[in-house]
Amino acid sequence: MKPLLIVFLLLLSPLASAVDTYQLTNPEQQAAYNTLVSELRCLVCQNQTIGDSNAELAADLRRQVYEMLQQGKSKDEILQFMTERYGDFVLYKPPFKAKTGLLWLGPVAFLVVGLLTVFLFVRRKKTIPSAKVEDVEKLAAVRRLLTDKDTENLS
Amino acid sequence: MQRFYHLNMLKFIIPLVLFIVLAVFLALGLRLNPHDIPSPFINKPAPLFSAPKLTAPIEKLSTTDLKGQVWLFNVWASWCVSCRSEHPILNQLAKQQTAVIVGLNYKDDPAAAKNWLDTLGNPYTVSIMDQDGRIGIDWGVYGVPETFVIDKKGVIRYKHTGPVTADDVQNIFLPLIATLQAETL
Numbered sequence: 001m002k003p004l005l006i007v008f009l010l011l012l013s014p015l016a017s018a019v020d021t022y023q024l025t026n027p028e029q030q031a032a033y034n035t036l037v038s039e040l041r042c043l044v045c046q047n048q049t050i051g052d053s054n055a056e057l058a059a060d061l062r063r064q065v066y067e068m069l070q071q072g073k074s075k076d077e078i079l080q081f082m083t084e085r086y087g088d089f090v091l092y093k094p095p096f097k098a099k100t101g102l103l104w105l106g107p108v109a110f111l112v113v114g115l116l117t118v119f120l121f122v123r124r125k126k127t128i129p130s131a132k133v134e135d136v137e138k139l140a141a142v143r144r145l146l147t148d149k150d151t152e153n154l155s
Numbered sequence: 156m157q158r159f160y161h162l163n164m165l166k167f168i169i170p171l172v173l174f175i176v177l178a179v180f181l182a183l184g185l186r187l188n189p190h191d192i193p194s195p196f197i198n199k200p201a202p203l204f205s206a207p208k209l210t211a212p213i214e215k216l217s218t219t220d221l222k223g224q225v226w227l228f229n230v231w232a233s234w235c236v237s238c239r240s241e242h243p244i245l246n247q248l249a250k251q252q253t254a255v256i257v258g259l260n261y262k263d264d265p266a267a268a269k270n271w272l273d274t275l276g277n278p279y280t281v282s283i284m285d286q287d288g289r290i291g292i293d294w295g296v297y298g299v300p301e302t303f304v305i306d307k308k309g310v311i312r313y314k315h316t317g318p319v320t321a322d323d324v325q326n327i328f329l330p331l332i333a334t335l336q337a338e339t340l
Binding site: 043057064087 | 189190192193194195196202262289291292293294295297298
């Protein structure tokens with residue numbers, strides 16, 4: 001029972017995110033806060049959102065988001081504020097631009113190439129006959145040669 | 156027979172091409188520094204600030220005070236390890252008096268910061284305090300040390316992330332400062 005309990009508690013650990021969750025009175029603003037902190041990248045610990053990270057910069061950016069929401073700024077205004085300062089890199093969902101095209105289309109291209117390969121591979125397999133008349137004849141010829149050799153050696 | 160020969164060649168050529176493309180991408184990725192995030196500030200006006208000076212907190216320094224001169228804006232802190240390796244380089248650069256060096260003492264304890272300047276030397280014409288990191292956010296600071304080069308019009312022309320080395324000074328900073336000093340307002 002005890003090991004199970006430990007496993008269960010360990011599974012809960014991802015739920016324990018950001019220490020200083022700010023509380024906004026307006027539920028809509030609270031929802032905006034929650035999405036923003038999960039969409040903005042912590043630039044120090046690059047594979048974490050500012051909501052997940054305990055880095056000082058992440059804490060400062062959370063405070064910034066909180067304060068801007070309190071001032072009545074919209075989600076887009078806050079995202080614009082962040083990209084003006086940190087570039088598109090701060091966004092976990094970068095906008096679709098010429099520069100980010102490969103990022104967005106790359107996976108689709110890979111999928112298409114993969115499906116195409118599978119399709120061609122399967123189709124080609126089907127068209128190859130299992131054994132041709134030619135092969136059967138060749139096989140017989142080889143057998144004949146082998147047996148001839150055997151008889152030659154015996155004599 | 157000829158057709159089969161071609162197909163067999165393709166069997167080798169396609170994976171080879173894919174492998175080369177992948178290898179090139181990965182090789183490029185290895186050479187890139189993930190902490191070098193292109194600054195969106197290049198060729199944009201420097202963000203405004205008005206902040207208390209480290210040595211005289213009653214006095215404030217603002218961006219407008221620096222208009223008309225080429226200046227470097229160096230983000231530093233006494234808790235920052237790589238700032239220590241950068242410090243002698245900045246001291247040297249300051250001695251050459253090619254440009255004003257303004258320090259942004261980022262999220263630091265003023266006493267520790269003053270002690271740092273007393274023991275290691277002070278390359279800054281003036282240092283301002285940013286104890287809660289708000290000026291840092293405004294300038295898109297994410298890793299200390301960082302160094303910006305601002306021209307006479309108050310436009311950011313260059314940003315360096317990480318410690319400045321002697322090579323950087325010779326190859327990047329001094330030539331850039333010279334060009335910017337030659338520009339007229």
